[in-house]
Amino acid sequence: MGGTSWASSEGVRRSMVANRGRDTGPELAVRRILHAKGLRYRVDFAPLGGRRRADIVFTRPHIAVFIDGCFWHGCPDHYTAPVRNGDFWAEKVRSNVSRDAETTEVLSAAGWLVLRFWEHTSAPDICDRIVLSLDHRPPARTLS
Secondary structure, eight states: OOSOOSSSSHHHHHHHHHOOSSSOHHHHHHHHHHHHTTOOOEEEEOTTSSSOOEEEEETTTTEEEEEEOTTTTTOTTTOOOOSTTHHHHHHHHHHHHHHHHHHHHHHHHTTOEEEEEETTSOHHHHHHHHHHHHHTOOOOOOOO
């Protein structure tokens, strides 16, 4: 590995590179339950096109579900700032939190219901909230 790395050590670099952007344990647990209930959805899908992708998307009722990792998204209950490269990680998490808020705002303004959950929320609880939202949200109107 040439040059200077953002990681404080080779072990940290390997650990961070191994982190998944999709198909995390919490996402898979939620998707299994939703699928078993007969619900169909898009995975890792950009509701408005572009780069902003939701973890689970129900296209007709316009519901975007995000299951946010406690470290990467700054969970108020579980986020612990790293000691090494603290300034780098603090800025990274601040940037993620800001982008999350902007994404929620943009999707909401476009008529989407945005559901955000922390990874530590139980999969059955997340699914109950999603099903309740689906039950109370009619399919979005499309322009002809």
